[in-house]
Amino acid sequence: MTTKMAINAKEIFRNQHRLIRFIEQSIRLCSNQSLKTVQKHAKQQAEPDFQITTSISSEYTTAPEPIKHDKDVGQQFAAVQLAVRLAAPHQLQPKPDNDDALAFGKVFTDHMLKIYYHRSLGGWQRPEITPLENLVMHPAAKVLHYAVELFEGMKAYRGVDGKIRIFRPNMNMNRMNLAAKRSGLPTFEGEEYIKCLSRLISIDSEWVPHSEAASLYIRPTLIGIDPTLGVASSDSALLYTILSPVGSYFKADNDGAVSLLADPQYTRAWPGGVGNRKMGSNYAPTINVQKEAAQKGLQQVLWLYGEDHQLTEVGTMNIFMFYAQENGDKVLVTPPLNGLILPGITRDSILALTKQWGKFEVREEVITMPQVSQLLNEGRLLELFGTGTACVVSPINRINYMGTNLYIPTMEQEKPIHETIRETLTGIQYGKIEHPWAVTID
Numbered sequence: 001m002t003t004k005m006a007i008n009a010k011e012i013f014r015n016q017h018r019l020i021r022f023i024e025q026s027i028r029l030c031s032n033q034s035l036k037t038v039q040k041h042a043k044q045q046a047e048p049d050f051q052i053t054t055s056i057s058s059e060y061t062t063a064p065e066p067i068k069h070d071k072d073v074g075q076q077f078a079a080v081q082l083a084v085r086l087a088a089p090h091q092l093q094p095k096p097d098n099d100d101a102l103a104f105g106k107v108f109t110d111h112m113l114k115i116y117y118h119r120s121l122g123g124w125q126r127p128e129i130t131p132l133e134n135l136v137m138h139p140a141a142k143v144l145h146y147a148v149e150l151f152e153g154m155k156a157y158r159g160v161d162g163k164i165r166i167f168r169p170n171m172n173m174n175r176m177n178l179a180a181k182r183s184g185l186p187t188f189e190g191e192e193y194i195k196c197l198s199r200l201i202s203i204d205s206e207w208v209p210h211s212e213a214a215s216l217y218i219r220p221t222l223i224g225i226d227p228t229l230g231v232a233s234s235d236s237a238l239l240y241t242i243l244s245p246v247g248s249y250f251k252a253d254n255d256g257a258v259s260l261l262a263d264p265q266y267t268r269a270w271p272g273g274v275g276n277r278k279m280g281s282n283y284a285p286t287i288n289v290q291k292e293a294a295q296k297g298l299q300q301v302l303w304l305y306g307e308d309h310q311l312t313e314v315g316t317m318n319i320f321m322f323y324a325q326e327n328g329d330k331v332l333v334t335p336p337l338n339g340l341i342l343p344g345i346t347r348d349s350i351l352a353l354t355k356q357w358g359k360f361e362v363r364e365e366v367i368t369m370p371q372v373s374q375l376l377n378e379g380r381l382l383e384l385f386g387t388g389t390a391c392v393v394s395p396i397n398r399i400n401y402m403g404t405n406l407y408i409p410t411m412e413q414e415k416p417i418h419e420t421i422r423e424t425l426t427g428i429q430y431g432k433i434e435h436p437w438a439v440t441i442d
């Protein structure tokens with residue numbers, strides 16, 4: 001083989017995934033044409049009650065405050081410094097055959113993003129994309145002893161037009177930086193991180209499922225890796241990101257609604273704690289309670305707080321209740337951000353959208369179990385649902401509360417609002433509705 005042929009062969013090998021992607025997109029665009037016709041027809045049959053707007057007024061949601069870095073954080077990283085080391089053929093991960101059937105977080109893509117922080121070297125170091133590989137750290141690393149860890153959960157969606165989008169990433173960056181501050185970890189420039197993340201997604205873009213029932217889950221993680229045992233802020237940290245294609249949240253063997261265990265002896269968060277931050281240490285103590293729920297044949301835990309048994313969250317979701325007031329007017333409520341609740345991005349988006357629709361009252365206020373029981377007895381409780389990035393909206397059909405089953409009529413409504421909300425949000429995420437919340441990856 002001549003040198004020129006060898007170079008050409010190398011080029012073809014390096015770019016073959018682009019060719020495959022091009023062919024896949026062309027096939028999808030053809031099938032989308034027929035899909036669009038079906039969707040148009042379906043839309044004509046069920047005209048929604050709500051006006052689906054293609055923008056959001058700043059009256060209904062506020063952009064997060066820019067993060068103020070502590071002076072001693074040192075230098076920030078920038079996306080222009082990004083170094084890329086592509087996976088060799090033997091490092092490529094096996095790709096699943098059926099994205100829709102993927103279990104959550106079991107399969108990972110070929111590459112990851114890593115950004116080290118070393119105070120002794122002046123602050124954040126150069127970002128790098130590397131093949132997916134194990135991390136090496138000292139056994140005294142703070143993350144291993146004091147759970148100095150926090151994370152985010154985002155998704156990349158392949159739209160009906162073949163473009164890849166992420167949803168309100170600046171909100172995740174803001175939430176992550178707030179958790180970093182609370183953990184004594186260094187804060188960073190969210191916009192620069194999003195540029196690095198976009199590059200990672202575009203390198204692994206063939207892993208973004210070609211399906212509206214699946215997506216690419218993004219797990220940004222920040223850990224303290226200082227190799228010292230003192231309970232103190234970490235002078236070294238690692239901000240890394242892994243990607244995992246995930247299938248449909250709902251399994252085909254149920255109607256999509258979940259049943260909950262509500263046991264007031266367990267609490268997820270408390271005033272002055274960190275229930276409002278996405279730290280790993282919040283999640284470990286929930287696992288055994290979740291196991292108990294499963295043993296009782298229930299799917300999730302409804303986390304209660306206080307003597308009045310306030311509803312705070314459902315598993316790893318925020319909670320919403322839709323009910324009729326005594327005068328018949330309907331109202332959508334979700335608990336306020338009082339420190340016990342994770343400020344969900346889906347939660348914020350639902351509040352903003354429904355306030356803009358203006359079809360019913362929307363309130364942030366405490367919901368208690370006695371209130372739920374009373375509304376049920378009076379036939380005024382219409383829908384109860386959890387919300388989050390993983391499932392968008394998860395309807396609830398039963399609560400096991402202090403040994404009694406409360407049956408919630410969420411799935412019995414003729415035109416449930418949780419369905420309209422789900423359709424709107426997924427419409428934005430999958431590019432069916434043009435919206436500033438959906439950010440396209442180039």
Ligand SMILES: Cc1ncc(COP(=O)(O)O)c(C=O)c1O
Nearest residue numbers: 316317318342344345346388389
């Ligand atoms: C405890 C908890 N509540 C709520 C949510 C929903 O948040 P988001 O809508 O940002 O995914 C999550 C998921 O991140 C969570 O872990």
